[in-house]
Amino acid sequence: MDDQFEACRVIPVLEIITGKWKPIILRHLIKGDIKRFSELRSLIPEITQRMLTLHLRELEEQHIIQRVVYPQVPPKVEYSITEHGRTLEPVLEVMNEWGNKHLLFMQGIERVSE
């Protein structure tokens, strides 16, 4: 079992970017640099507060993003991509390009088979 999983290093990447809103969150943080919690909320209007918090916490645990709390009232929390997180950029870029090229193909197939 370990052999299988160890041999496939695709899985660690998936463990980071899998989650309903994670690719979108990463997209915003990679493009836009530092964002406040409320900024991310308005950039991703459909996400619930709960899920945004959960996803951000997980990305932080994996050292992909950094969380900075300003101890003031009202509170201010800023999120930004880490150096390590930024190494994911080309990976996401390749995935994004594949999606672009093959989305049309996939839609074509759908149309044929209906």
Next chain:
Amino acid sequence: MDDQFEACRVIPVLEIITGKWKPIILRHLIKGDIKRFSELRSLIPEITQRMLTLHLRELEEQHIIQRVVYPQVPPKVEYSITEHGRTLEPVLEVMNEWGNKHLLFMQGIERVSE
């Protein structure tokens, strides 16, 4: 909502390769060409028959792999990557390389924080 999801073409890729054993299945089919159901089972000993079937069906629906049934007793079913599926190879390759490079980093972090 659609704007968000449409803008991020990473998600279609995730929809294809997300699933506990899918990256491993794809790895075997991309490297090894045609495989029988039973071959895949022995290549991935820990997978259950059920999950292998489910994952293969999903990949087939997405036209990533092809399923050929030989109508004979005992039955023989062969799976292979499609032309379309093969376009995922460089994507998986990039992800795999990232995993290779950054697995050490991640393990290092774990060690520090414990």
Next chain:
DNA sequence: CGGTATCCAAGGTGATACTG
């Protein structure tokens, strides 16, 4: 403002037994 707590529904996965 930036969260937590709680409850719930849906989906993914495993174990096991059965089948053409």
Next chain:
DNA sequence: CAGTATCACCTTGGATACCG
């Protein structure tokens, strides 16, 4: 050989209300 059927569990995500 290559499945299917069933049950049971765990995880993910949404809705809602509350908090410092």
